[in-house]
Structures are given as C-alpha cells and as structure tokens.
Amino acid sequence: MKLKRKVEIAVISDVHLGTYGCHAKQLLTYLNSIQPKKLILNGDIIDIWQFSKRYFPKSHLKVIKKIMNMASDGVEVIYITGNHDDMLRKFSDTTIGNISIVDKIVLELDGKKAWFFHGDVFDASIQNAKWLAKLGGYGYDMLIVFNRLINWVLERMGKEKYSLSKRIKNGVKGALKYIGDFEQVATDLAIENGYDYVICGHIHQPKMLLKENKHGKTMYLNSGDWIENFTALEYQFKRWKVYHYNEDKLSPFFADQDIKEMEMTDLIAAITIFDAKKNT
Template sequence: MLKSWAPAAQRQLVRDALPPLTGGRDVRPATNAGAGDDDGERNPPLLRSVFISDIHLGTPGCQAKALLGFLKAHPCERLYLVGDIIDGWQLRRRWYWPQSHNDVVQKILRAARKGCRVIFVPGNHDEFARHFVGHHFGGVEVVEEAIHVTADGRRLWVTHGDLYDGVVQYARWLAYLGDSLYELALRLNRHLNSWRAMLGLPYWSLSQYLKHRVKSAVSFITRFEEALAHEARRRGMDGVVCGHIHRPQMRDIDGILYCNDGDWVESLSALVEHADGRLEIVHWAARGEAVEMRAAA
C-alpha cells in the first residue's frame, strides 16, 4: 500500500516512522523510563503518561514545530500515539514532508531509545499501519488498541475512534470529500491567521468555529462521544481515551470518563497523566507557544 505514495527513499522514511500493533493489551508502568532533551541530557520523567493524536504529519496543516516544543517540555514514562500520526490520505495525493516532520519522528524514536515506552494505535488516516500489528519499529509498539492503567488504578480503553464513526466505516467517499473540504478550510485559516498575526490578534480556528456552529456537526460529535463511552462501559472500563474528531474534551458520560486528546493541526492539545494518576488536557498554544503560520500551498 505504501508503494503508491512516493519513491523508495520516502517510503523508507515513513516505515521508519511507524510503530507496531498489538491488540488490546494492558499497558502498565515501564521500568527505567525517561526522556531526555536533544542535547543528550537524561532528565527524570515529569509525567507518567502523555496521549497525543491527529498530528497529520505529511500535511501543511501539521504544527510540527509546536509539537516538538511540547514533547521537549513534557518528558514521560509512556507516550501514546492515538492515531492519525501520519496522514496517508494526503500523502497519496501529494508528497509533503518538510524537515520539521522528520524531526518529530526522530524525537519520538529518540524518546523510545532512552526508555520511554511508545505505543502507537493507528487511526483511519494511517490505517496502513494496521498491517504491521505485532511488529516493533525503532522501539515503538504498534497496537490495534490498548488498555492503560492509571496510577490510581483506573482502566482506560485507548482507541483512535474511527471505528465508531459511521461516515468513515460506511461512506468512505464522503469521508474523503470531507477531508478535502477540511484541508481547504485549513488553507483559508492559514491566510486568515497570517493577517491576524500581523494585527497582533490571537490564533482563531475557522473549522472549529464551523463545527461548533453547525447543528449537524455538534450532533455528530455528541453521538460519537456517547458511542465510545457506551463501548467503554460494555468492556468494563472506567473510561476511554481517543482522538479522531479534533476536539479536546474530558468529561463524565453516565459514569464513564471520556477523554479526547485533541489534535496538532488546530487545538494543539494533549492529554497528560501526572504521577498520582490525575489527568489533564494541556492546551499548548494557550500557554503562549508560537503557532506556525504558513502560506497556503
């Protein structure tokens, strides 16, 4: 499936970026885990776990430099890559892979070499990785789904979430169309925010605004969240961690903890677990970190 993307050297770059898949295992604390800075210093982990998804490496909208800043500031014992890390849909149409995207891959692989346990749960945009279940790539484990046990004993089901999206599963053509329209919105957004930056105004997301204003989109998001919470309850879990819809959220749904770690295209957010098991959504852009402003390609 990778053969249609790009020349051999580029395909190898993607292979080096991919981790292995193993289905539904308990992921418990790793020993001797730590992540150091790029200069070789080894620092004790500040966080027990970090969950990130929807990076969309291979697209102009990916905020790779911001993600690098986040990863350097948040070393952890285990790092979950909760799907759509590499955007295979976009790479099929056009190859786009700047150095900053390669830097993200290298940062993740470096963390794995230094003792951080890295678990990759593929999503719909990097579904090609589901062919590599049970393999390891540079110390990264690829798993179909995972069960994470927090420091305070809660069991969280970790899944990208696309398998509970009816459009992706039963109307793939519509999902591709929606993806193209989303990319168009992001291009318009980059122009708009370049103008806003010149005026000293903060970053503003056009697509997030549309999602929150369009009634059908709000209804879809609610159904998606409830479906995942229902499935987590059926599996006997205390909660679920997912991505897919690019909407960071942490809330209780009928006694089940629903956590969405957001994305690294617009919200620039992640879910983190502290040493005592406390969960928190970190909004990196809100902490004053720079957001990349590119001209539309």
Template sequence: MRTAPFSEDLPKSEKTTLNRDEKTSFQPAKMRDQNAQKETTGPSGRSGTYRTIFISDVHLGTRGCQAELLLDFLKHNEADTFYLVGDIIDGWRMKRSWYWPQSHNDVVQKLLRKARKGANIIYVPGNHDEALRQYVGQHFGGVEVKLTDIHQGADGRRYLVIHGDQFDNVVLHAKWLAHVGDWAYGMMLNLNTVISRIRRRIGMPYWSLSAYLKLRVKNAVQFISDYEQAVCREAARHEVDGVICGHIHHAEAKMIDNILYLNDGDWVESCTALVEHQDGQMELIRWHSEDGLRTGQAGAERVSESYDPVSGRSLAAKEVSERV
C-alpha cells in the first residue's frame, strides 16, 4: 500500500532494544492483581488510574456516537496523560447536518475539566476533524494539538502515535468516495441502532451489525490487513517499538514484523480504549454496556490477546499470569 509522507518531522532517536526478559502482555482483567495499582471507585468497581489513556474515533456530532458510555468511562478512569487520537469531532457529518446533544457537549467539558485538574491532553487530529491540523503546535484550554507524536512508555518503549488516515488510499486519492462511504456507514449505524433497541427489549446483549459485516467481507478484511502493515512500516521507519493508531474502527493488539501494533478502536461500535499501566504494560479495554448506564453496572472488559513482544507468539493464560 502506498503511504503518504507526513508534513511534520517526527523526533528520532536510537531504537530501544527489547531484551528477552522484557514482555508486553495483554491479559483479561481477572488475571491482574487489581490491588497493584491505585484505583478510583465507580459503580462497576472496575475503574482505574493509569499512566496514559488513548481514545479515538468518538465522532461527536453524529447520532452513532456512544457519548454516554464514553462519559461513564471518563468519570471512572483517570490518567496522567490522555491522547485523543483523531476523529473526536466529526466535521464531515456536521457540515451536512447539525447534531450536538448535551451528552456530546458533556464529553468535551469532561476532557477540559481533566486538563484543568492537571492532566496532559494531546489531540492528534484525524481526517474527520482535519480542520484542527492547521492549529498544530497550539494549545486550547490545556489541550495541545499535534500532527503526530512519539510516546515513551514507563518501560522505555517508544510508540508512534498517529490517527492513521495517512495510510488510507481512499481518503488520500478519492476523497469524494470516502464521503460516500461515510454516508453509507452512517446509514448502517442507524440500522444498527434500531437492531440494538430490539435486542435490548428482548434481553439480548449489544451487537454491532457494522462490525460483524466488516470482519466478514473479504475486501474489508484485506483493507484492515493492508492498513496494519502500512502503519507498522511507518513505525519501523521512525525506529520505534510500536504504533498507536485508530481510523479503521477495529481495536487490535498484535506484533507485526517486530512492531507492536495497537489500535485503540472507537466509540461508535466497540467502545474501546487503550490504557498504559504504571509499569508500561499496554491493555485494550471495552467499556460496556448500554444497560449498565441505567443499572450502574457499566464496566470494563479486557478484550485483547497476550503477546510476547520478542517472538510474537500468543501467550497462554498461565504464562501471562506469571508475568504480571
């Protein structure tokens, strides 16, 4: 896949060496000692305080945005640094029709409140909020805008942080088609909302039609694979250990050619976030469920697999537990 050069040079330094005894794992919540880190107390009992939280593809300004769930997540989780990895506000959709309920405004206010309380907020715009790219280097209400960034984890590993639309050939070379696809995606999300309401009334859990189709259409699966490979090649070019991105609404954590690929997902379909623990361990969390907001049982579910960053092989549950 052809990749586009960045308009901003990224900082480079000597590549971090991964030793054999350094392991990055992604394990279910039940395998972690919840007393090993300071926690906040939320209604679900699954809240936490992290070193860094990464979220992307919120799409505020659209009906598909799961703003209430994101608000619940932000209420019960704290971090020293928050990365907003693009498409937080959907400027494309808002140009066509205005939709901005109170819950969307509350998300913005919640993030600004965290900045006032001392959290570092770094905004890396995507293609849907690309207008903010003209403000790279500026600060607004404690929020710093960057085109890309290099994040150094507590364990010394370095990650390229980028939204990822730079590696989407449709966005790069046929923007009109990207807008058509965005419209079709919006229609699918509207259908998904209807299906979710029906399933909720008959006591069935949340299920995403768009996510289901995405992983079963051959071309979509190939696009995801090509995207992952392109993003990892860019990370290797900058001599970092991993890449943290969004854009494709598909949360994932895996090794690709010695690069740790971390996609933090979205807050339209999967409602996922990537968190860095105080020891540098990275973990994907899915925040659920729709019914939980009414019952006070919304909570975290760890959804990522566990990998050995050296060999790239999947770790068994016993191995992961021993390495926490």
C-alpha cells in the first residue's frame, strides 16, 4: 500500500460537480493521494445552479462519497458555501459529525489568522443580477465542452492542448481588471481586519501573493479550480503552497477503478455508514 502525503490543511474550490467541465477523476486522484487533518471546500463544489438529473456521472458521485469517507475517518471537513451552491447557505453554521457548513471562517494557524471565504460577495453581477450570472455560467460550461472537442482533435494531430477560456480571460482587459480588483479588495479587507492570510476561490485563478499597503500586509491565496487549472492549496510546516495536479509527476494514486460500477446505492450506503459512526 502506497503511503499518502500528509498535509495539515488542503483547500479545494470551484469543482462544479454536475457540469460537463468538471474533472472529477483528476480530483479523486488528488484526494486519494493526501491525508489531511482538515479539508476545506471553499465553495462551488456542487453546481446547484446548473444541476440536472440527466448529467451527474458516477465519478462525480464518487467525489462526494470520497469526501464523506474522509470525514468518517476523522478528517475535519469544512464546507464554505459559494454562489453556485448558495442553496446550502440556509444550512450555514450546521455541523454533522466531522462536516460543518459555513459561509466564512477564521482559523488560527501557528499564531497567524487565516480568513477563508469563497469570494462571490465581491461580485456585483451575482449580487445584483443573479439571472445574468447564471446565464454566464451556462455559457462558460458550453465553452469548456467545445474546448474539449478542440483538444481532442489537437491531441490526435500531435499538438499541444489549448485553453479558449484562458485565452479570452488573458486577452480581455476587463477580465484582467476584474481579477486585479478582486485581489485588491480581498487583501485590503484582510489587512484592515488584521488577517495574515486571506484564502478565496471563485475567480478560477490559482495564486499566492504577498500584498502590502500603508496599513500592513497579508498573504493572498486562491485555490483556483478543477475545471481548467486542477489546483489546490496546501498548508504544512507553517507554509502555504499552490498544488498543481498537472505538475505532480510523483503521484501514483489514481481514481478508484470501481467508478464504473458505482451506483446511487453506494452513495446512500456511505451516508448511512457516516451517520452511524457519527452517532456512536
């Protein structure tokens, strides 16, 4: 049995289970490779906005089952709500066994304060025109599907993969300004409140950056996503790092082979086992 990599905290966000863009098998590979004390799910894990009974593959169910198994095995799982799973906000401050649901959380890490939240609170399009934001979500999902088709062709031609959405984001000044403004607002608020770290998701841009103004400094961290970047944040030995799945050449942990055989009954069984352990 291969040893799992121990980390104090692992942070993932923007998985978007239930959408065509989600890469559940890669995420399973990552989750199978680590042994965290805390697993922080920083929003948009299940995409309730675009949820459809017609599309929720077994690999997506397997991610949910894996997280529940981790909780039943003693991992503290903190689910921070995002905009695509905002229906869960009615259950904020609820704890079941090792799983808690919150809108935001502050943790003390080796004498330093870390502020975790998804980040959609800064997005005016979501706060003021939710229908427009949902429409944009559908468009993004279709763009990802189209991009997969393009990359399928490119691979067979022996050429490198290409990201349409990254090209659009990097080529549109408004998108770059939005990302810059997001980081600036988050870090200014963190400094104002005396937080040493501010940890977000939402904008699908993995980053670790020290930000400073005349009032102080803070470390800005973004966990990225599991749509394009396949990234997470990890805290160990008093240090943060951005984990890149595509750069991890040493991880031999693959998505469980029984994905293809998994049924909804397996997920129900996992919930039952988890509930039984919680009550013992």
